[in-house]
Amino acid sequence: MSDPLWLADVLRAEGLQVVEHEGWRERGHGDFRDLRGVLCHHTAGGGTRDWQIVQYGRQDLAGPLAQLVLERDGTYRVIAAGVCWHAGRGSHPGWPTDDANFHVIGIEAVSRGDGSDWTPAQLDAYKRGCAAILRHIGRTASDCVAHREYSSEGKIDPAGIDMDQFRHEVQAIIDGTPGGTMAALEETFVNFRGDTVTLGTAIRYIDQYVNELREQITGPIPMEGWPQLGDLTLVDAVALIGAELKIPGFTDPRTKSA
Ligand SMILES: [Zn+2]
Known part of the structure; x- marks a missing residue:
């Protein structure tokens, strides 16, 4: 067919x-x-x-x-x-x-x-x-x-x-x-779930999920961070907590930009 x-x-x-x-x-x-x-x-x-x-x-x-x-x-x-x-x-x-x-x-x-x-x-x-x-x-x-x-x-x-x-x-x-x-x-390939999908379909999902993941870490576009984290990104918020707790290697992200 x-x-x-x-x-x-x-x-x-x-x-x-x-x-x-x-x-x-x-x-x-x-x-x-x-x-x-x-x-x-x-x-x-x-x-x-x-x-x-x-x-x-x-x-x-x-x-x-x-x-x-x-x-x-x-x-x-x-x-x-x-x-x-x-x-x-x-x-x-x-x-x-x-x-x-x-x-x-x-x-x-x-x-x-x-x-x-x-x-x-x-x-x-x-x-x-x-x-x-x-x-x-x-x-x-x-x-x-x-x-x-x-x-x-x-x-x-x-x-x-x-x-x-x-x-x-x-x-x-x-x-x-x-x-x-x-x-x-x-062209098709078998994805990690075992489904046969086209490359075009895979790219659409990758684009969607990469952007969702990026948004989780950095906050919504235009990357101003999360209001509930004092407008810091997720990474900078963790760094700040680490610096406050004096964990070696953690630095206050606000000092480098100030
Ligand atoms: Zn006709």
Whole structure:
């Protein structure tokens, strides 16, 4: 199986805001056969609850309907890692005709669908998200396709986006970011608890815990110490107590700065 369990990590590594929906790694209509590109859609809704239809489906079509939902503020919702029903019938060079769902990742961007309400943050995230995915699966921007380009069923989405210009910018993003950096972040290792985690995840936790630990010792930024320790850091407070108790080697930290 080649399900994109890396979706959230790859988008985050591109600097994008990501919300991982409960159970996304197991959600879908079976496993991908292989990954060949990205199919771009609009939701034709435009509201904050559009994602619910994408995740849960509608009367005539069971969810999930796309792996990703792109909100108007540029945030990605990761809905599913498995196959989703979004492509319908159509064709694109290099993709199997009328069978793209098992080979391409669908992005449903929240929009009314008349091409007039895209936000700058959303368009920026749309290109960067497509670029991050295509780079990861070793494809170029030519496999970043609008539903209306692919479809033989008269689809119009995503309305208002010039796909030639869009692909041009997606390719520039793919070319501009060193692939090695990204690949390294997605490498996995077994941590001290025995869990398999990506390097990217480990770095996020290290960053968080190092800062929490530093704050324990020095006090909150901007390192003015702790009010309950007379604005001394934890280390200086211990040194002062030692100096007062005349323990050899302990010195009053206030004398050296005075
Ligand atoms: Zn569509």
